[in-house]
Amino acid sequence: MKKINIGIAGLGTVGRGVYEIITQQQDLLSLRTNLKFEISAVASRTKKDFVDPKIQFYHNILDLANDPQIDIIVEVMGGIDTAFELIECALKNGKKIVTANKALLATRGQEIQEMIDRYQGFIAFEASVAGANPVIKAFKEGFVANEISEVYGILNGTCNFILSKMKNEKQDYFVALKEAQKLGFAEADPTFDVEGNDTAHKIILLSSIASSSLPNYSQTHIEGINKITIEDINLADELGYKIKLLGVYKNLKNNIFLAVYPALIKIDEKISQVDGSYNAVLSKGNNFEYNLMIGRGAGGRPTGSAVVADIVDIACNRNNNFLFNAESINLNKPNIQKIDQRFGKYFIIFNFDKNIIKQNNVVEQIFNDRLKFLQCVFKDNQIGDNTITGAVLTDNHLEKEITETLQLIDKNLVSNIKFIRVEQTNF
Amino acid sequence: MKKINIGIAGLGTVGRGVYEIITQQQDLLSLRTNLKFEISAVASRTKKDFVDPKIQFYHNILDLANDPQIDIIVEVMGGIDTAFELIECALKNGKKIVTANKALLATRGQEIQEMIDRYQGFIAFEASVAGANPVIKAFKEGFVANEISEVYGILNGTCNFILSKMKNEKQDYFVALKEAQKLGFAEADPTFDVEGNDTAHKIILLSSIASSSLPNYSQTHIEGINKITIEDINLADELGYKIKLLGVYKNLKNNIFLAVYPALIKIDEKISQVDGSYNAVLSKGNNFEYNLMIGRGAGGRPTGSAVVADIVDIACNRNNNFLFNAESINLNKPNIQKIDQRFGKYFIIFNFDKNIIKQNNVVEQIFNDRLKFLQCVFKDNQIGDNTITGAVLTDNHLEKEITETLQLIDKNLVSNIKFIRVEQTNF
Numbered sequence: 113m114k115k116i117n118i119g120i121a122g123l124g125t126v127g128r129g130v131y132e133i134i135t136q137q138q139d140l141l142s143l144r145t146n147l148k149f150e151i152s153a154v155a156s157r158t159k160k161d162f163v164d165p166k167i168q169f170y171h172n173i174l175d176l177a178n179d180p181q182i183d184i185i186v187e188v189m190g191g192i193d194t195a196f197e198l199i200e201c202a203l204k205n206g207k208k209i210v211t212a213n214k215a216l217l218a219t220r221g222q223e224i225q226e227m228i229d230r231y232q233g234f235i236a237f238e239a240s241v242a243g244a245n246p247v248i249k250a251f252k253e254g255f256v257a258n259e260i261s262e263v264y265g266i267l268n269g270t271c272n273f274i275l276s277k278m279k280n281e282k283q284d285y286f287v288a289l290k291e292a293q294k295l296g297f298a299e300a301d302p303t304f305d306v307e308g309n310d311t312a313h314k315i316i317l318l319s320s321i322a323s324s325s326l327p328n329y330s331q332t333h334i335e336g337i338n339k340i341t342i343e344d345i346n347l348a349d350e351l352g353y354k355i356k357l358l359g360v361y362k363n364l365k366n367n368i369f370l371a372v373y374p375a376l377i378k379i380d381e382k383i384s385q386v387d388g389s390y391n392a393v394l395s396k397g398n399n400f401e402y403n404l405m406i407g408r409g410a411g412g413r414p415t416g417s418a419v420v421a422d423i424v425d426i427a428c429n430r431n432n433n434f435l436f437n438a439e440s441i442n443l444n445k446p447n448i449q450k451i452d453q454r455f456g457k458y459f460i461i462f463n464f465d466k467n468i469i470k471q472n473n474v475v476e477q478i479f480n481d482r483l484k485f486l487q488c489v490f491k492d493n494q495i496g497d498n499t500i501t502g503a504v505l506t507d508n509h510l511e512k513e514i515t516e517t518l519q520l521i522d523k524n525l526v527s528n529i530k531f532i533r534v535e536q537t538n539f
Numbered sequence: 540m541k542k543i544n545i546g547i548a549g550l551g552t553v554g555r556g557v558y559e560i561i562t563q564q565q566d567l568l569s570l571r572t573n574l575k576f577e578i579s580a581v582a583s584r585t586k587k588d589f590v591d592p593k594i595q596f597y598h599n600i601l602d603l604a605n606d607p608q609i610d611i612i613v614e615v616m617g618g619i620d621t622a623f624e625l626i627e628c629a630l631k632n633g634k635k636i637v638t639a640n641k642a643l644l645a646t647r648g649q650e651i652q653e654m655i656d657r658y659q660g661f662i663a664f665e666a667s668v669a670g671a672n673p674v675i676k677a678f679k680e681g682f683v684a685n686e687i688s689e690v691y692g693i694l695n696g697t698c699n700f701i702l703s704k705m706k707n708e709k710q711d712y713f714v715a716l717k718e719a720q721k722l723g724f725a726e727a728d729p730t731f732d733v734e735g736n737d738t739a740h741k742i743i744l745l746s747s748i749a750s751s752s753l754p755n756y757s758q759t760h761i762e763g764i765n766k767i768t769i770e771d772i773n774l775a776d777e778l779g780y781k782i783k784l785l786g787v788y789k790n791l792k793n794n795i796f797l798a799v800y801p802a803l804i805k806i807d808e809k810i811s812q813v814d815g816s817y818n819a820v821l822s823k824g825n826n827f828e829y830n831l832m833i834g835r836g837a838g839g840r841p842t843g844s845a846v847v848a849d850i851v852d853i854a855c856n857r858n859n860n861f862l863f864n865a866e867s868i869n870l871n872k873p874n875i876q877k878i879d880q881r882f883g884k885y886f887i888i889f890n891f892d893k894n895i896i897k898q899n900n901v902v903e904q905i906f907n908d909r910l911k912f913l914q915c916v917f918k919d920n921q922i923g924d925n926t927i928t929g930a931v932l933t934d935n936h937l938e939k940e941i942t943e944t945l946q947l948i949d950k951n952l953v954s955n956i957k958f959i960r961v962e963q964t965n966f
């Protein structure tokens with residue numbers, strides 16, 4: 113039986129998952145492939161107890177990339193620069209790469225594509241998006257015969273956990289965040305997750321595959337959940353909506369829409385029912401219509417199992433050679449639509465003093481007929497003063513019209529004006 | 540650019556979908572593969588207007604299999620014997636096969652496996668299960684590092700459409716069936732769908748992949764939806780359940796459970812929310828935990844797009860050579876558990892005369908303490924007589940205990956006793 117030698121760079125949660133799956137499930141993998149998978153070396157800052165001491169250990173990550181025994185390098189160390197160096201060195205040495213590093217691919221995709229071209233190499237990255245959900249495979253292979261026109265992704269388990277906690281247990285943002293940290297669903301420094309960057313990296317990769325283009329991080333509009341309050345969630349709930357952090361991709365005619373933001377979604381749309389730390393990717397294709405994949409988005413074993421799937425594909429020569437779904441010279445260069453050109457519904461939230469504005473006429477007094485509204489809801493603020501929180505759901509408008517209208521509002525009438533976008537997936 | 544010559548056998552709904560996708564989306568497919576896909580011949584009983592008359596047409600399906608120009612044969616004609624002949628002839632001629640024919644694979648899987656071994660050939664069958672949902676790929680490749688312990692599939696769009704209609708519009712079974720036929724969701728002779736055979740073929744194939752074993756049609760317990768009444772649905776609804784036709788696979792320790800039946804599922808479980816003609820596959824893996832894939836299960840374009848995905852995989856040499864997820868000599872031979880050994884909850888429905896049985900004591904009088912019950916519900920039958928329809932939800936029992944208990948019930952007390960199984964997916 114042919115032996116495949118694997119080197120793992122990084123022994124954190126995912127590295128451990130990969131290690132355990134390969135060592136504990138050798139028979140299963142051999143049954144399904146007629147190959148023998150072996151971990152021949154690992155590299156990490158510190159040695160880890162769970163690793164068999166007979167396995168070669170490297171302190172220096174580049175020693176792993178230079179180990180002539182290794183066929184496939186698994187990069188699960190995270191970070192950007194060192195990971196880039198490792199991958200370059202490994203590709204130069206003719207090794208195949210499996211990575212879970214969405215940040216690296218999304219922010220330095222062009223350089224990585226050039227590197228692949230230079231060394232005629234290959235990088236698989238299933239584990240980088242939606243964990244155990246095989247969405248990269250679905251997008252590149254299963255949906256190959258489809259123009260993908262829309263993607264809505266719940267791609268960050270931390271944020272989805274926090275938003276679900278807030279909604280279901282009426283917890284404040286910071287209470288839910290603390291709970292997420294306690295349970296291991298959020299990092300000690302959660303910035304990267306709650307500000308939307310992680311979701312951005314993932315939707316950018318899906319967008320690249322869907323549009324056969326290089327990742328475009330710098331032009332992607334990114335907002336997180338860190339400004340969402342329990343009041344926002346309750347107001348949305350009153351109108352039958354949940355708030356989810358979404359990565360959104362839309363193939364418009366002359367450009368693409370690509371952004372990350374918290375959005376209201378009707379409770380009867382399937383993606384809004386995905387709660388807790390689960391990930392979901394809803395896509396729309398010209399032939400397959402709607403497809404929704406729900407699965408664990410993080411964790412050592414789920415993500416590790418996606419890494420191992422990539423390893424097996426490479427070992428079976430099933431790898432897809434086109435990183436971003438086309439040969440590099442054929443990659444498209446779509447324009448990303450400016451966020452102020454987004455056309456859609458908006459949920460505008462604001463405070464006002466009930467002594468200044470009469471509640472039977474709020475919308476007209478504040479918005480002066482500048483926007484079309486579908487619904488509104490008002491709540492006493494229960495602080496004991498005269499403040500009322502109001503929220504209105506607009507009809508479809510350009511975002512520019514919304515922001516301009518909000519600027520025109522008399523600030524003596526209302527305070528704390530903000531808006532949350534509304535998405536309608538029709539599924 | 541290398542050219543891939545395709546021959547399509549069968550020009551029905553799916554054949555047309557494949558034809559249209561390949562002819563209309565050549566550029567997209569070439570961008571993503573650097574290959575040119577061309578339909579070089581078609582075979583069908585009658586010529587079809589949508590086919591370019593310049594394309595070679597064969598009346599005799601075997602002429603297609605013998606055409607030396609063709610690289611890949613697409614078998615979308617359905618049926619068993621002629622399809623088998625076609626595939627054998629094509630494999631003998633060294634052609635790769637893509638089929639959507641679940642009936643053929645599920646009922647004659649062993650012969651097909653032997654044929655593949657004999658000719659060292661390859662058959663791809665993504666389109667045969669759950670249409671546009673890439674579940675075969677997910678099971679064979681994406682989930683390769685997982686023992687799949689449970690699968691729950693809504694695999695027949697016709698049945699799901701009918702059950703959804705009955706539930707949502709309070710329609711009787713035959714009214715909903717007629718509506719399905721009118722809309723093209725059900726065949727003129729719907730037997731094959733409504734009696735559960737189609738679902739059986741599909742869950743059998745998923746089971747084969749999950750357990751690396753040959754399809755076992757003869758031992759699979761199959762029940763359809765043709766005995767489900769609007770009263771059953773309403774009674775289930777009262778207790779917070781929907782009724783869905785499920786294909787169920789479970790990897791028990793010493794054997795497997797494999798069956799098709801209508802089942803009650805709690806309305807807050809995600810799979811119960813999949814309505815209309817959509818398909819869903821919920822699976823549980825030892826590493827990925829839960830995964831749910833929802834997508835169009837039928838139709839020319841959705842199914843055609845799965846066929847084309849297989850064509851592309853073959854053209855890119857990405858095909859998985861193991862039909863049932865292991866080399867034929869390594870295929871497992873699991874025992875299928877007898878249905879009377881199923882351990883689970885049951886929903887027992889029956890009629891009784893309110894003058895004979897006192898309603899405050901129904902369960903004790905009828906079941907004589909032989910089963911443990913969780914809930915019960917009663918409904919006046921509104922026929923003007925004294926008949927009451929009762930339904931009880933049992934705790935977990937062996938199915939044998941249920942059937943034995945029902946046989947012991949005094950038939951002077953109750954009539955029309957039947958049960959529907961209850962599934963709990965925990966997702």
